[in-house]
Amino acid sequence: MTFRSKKDYLNFLKSREISVERKTKWADEYLDKKLGKYFDIIRPRMPLSENAKYGEWKMNFERYFPYFKNGVMLIGNSLGGIFLAKYLSENGFPKKILSVYLVCPPFDGSLSEEDLVGGFRLRSDLSALEEKTKNLNLFFSKDDDVVPAEHAEKYRKKLKNARIFIYEGKNGHFKISEFPEIVKMIKEEAKIK
Numbered sequence: 001m002t003f004r005s006k007k008d009y010l011n012f013l014k015s016r017e018i019s020v021e022r023k024t025k026w027a028d029e030y031l032d033k034k035l036g037k038y039f040d041i042i043r044p045r046m047p048l049s050e051n052a053k054y055g056e057w058k059m060n061f062e063r064y065f066p067y068f069k070n071g072v073m074l075i076g077n078s079l080g081g082i083f084l085a086k087y088l089s090e091n092g093f094p095k096k097i098l099s100v101y102l103v104c105p106p107f108d109g110s111l112s113e114e115d116l117v118g119g120f121r122l123r124s125d126l127s128a129l130e131e132k133t134k135n136l137n138l139f140f141s142k143d144d145d146v147v148p149a150e151h152a153e154k155y156r157k158k159l160k161n162a163r164i165f166i167y168e169g170k171n172g173h174f175k176i177s178e179f180p181e182i183v184k185m186i187k188e189e190a191k192i193k
Contacts (some may be wrong), residue, residue, distance in 0.1 A: 002052050002079070002118040006050075009051045026179035027077055034183045038192050042067055046080070054119030057083055070096040072102065073186060078147065078173065081105025081138075082120050085155075089122065089129040099135035099141045099189045101182060104147045104174050107154040135189050136162040139182070141170035 044064050045103060059150040061083075072095050076084035077167050079104035088100065130136055136155055136159065138154040152164050187193075 001113055004135070005116050008115075012050070012076075015057060024042040025088060026174065026182075027075065027175050028091070031183070032180050034180075035186060038187075038190065039073070040069075046083075046137040052079055052118050052120070054083065054086065058087060061087065065094050068095045071098045071190075072096070073099045073101070075101040075103065076184075079120065080106065082107070082116070082122065083170060085126065085129055086122050087146050089126045093132055096131040099137065099186070100129075100133050101185070102136075102138045103179075103182070104140055104144055105138065105151070105155075106147045107151040110151075122158075124158075126155075130159055130161050135163075137182075137185060138162055138164045139167070139170075140165070141167045141172070141174060143171070145175050146173040169175075 025042075035041065038048055042064060044061055045054065047060055048056065063186075074084055075095060076082070083107040084100060085102060087106055088097075104116075106116055106120075109120065109121070111156075138152065140147070140149045142149045149166050152166050155162065156164055165181070167181075
């Protein structure tokens with residue numbers, strides 16, 4: 001999440017809904033279980049995920065480069081998705097990228113519940129993103145209350161070769177415990193049976 005001011009951030013902290021229940025996410029144990037025997041799964045922990053700044057995420061992300069191998073597959077979810085879109089469209093990358101998966105990435109600041117600030121705005125030219133991988137996949141859900149599916153069309157106008165998938169429902173903002181479609185695609189692109 002990003003906020004225009006510290007006051008907005010503090011108001012969010014005071015009023016956000018909290019829970020003590022453990023949340024199961026498709027990007028955690030599920031991916032480990034389904035893909036862990038085929039891949040080294042690296043999950044960069046990005047700083048201040050609830051008050052994110054692009055420059056800090058960029059610096060942190062680049063520290064993981066020594067651990068990446070040629071043929072890397074990158075997955076970004078929500079703000080992590082627009083981070084990868086921005087980073088790959090503006091910067092070089094030290095390894096050959098096999099695939100990029102962007103799950104419900106916002107395109108711009110037209111979100112109803114959140115401002116897209118902190119340096120995450122995309123440039124108008126995203127062609128370098130497509131040049132870095134032949135397998136660029138974006139996923140959206142019609143029932144997403146955070147990043148509306150209309151953002152898919154905005155990406156479609158900028159990314160001529162990307163595959164864009166819009167699901168009828170993925171429990172809102174992909175709040176799902178399993179995501180078999182992405183696992184199938186990853187295995188197909190890596191040629192794993």
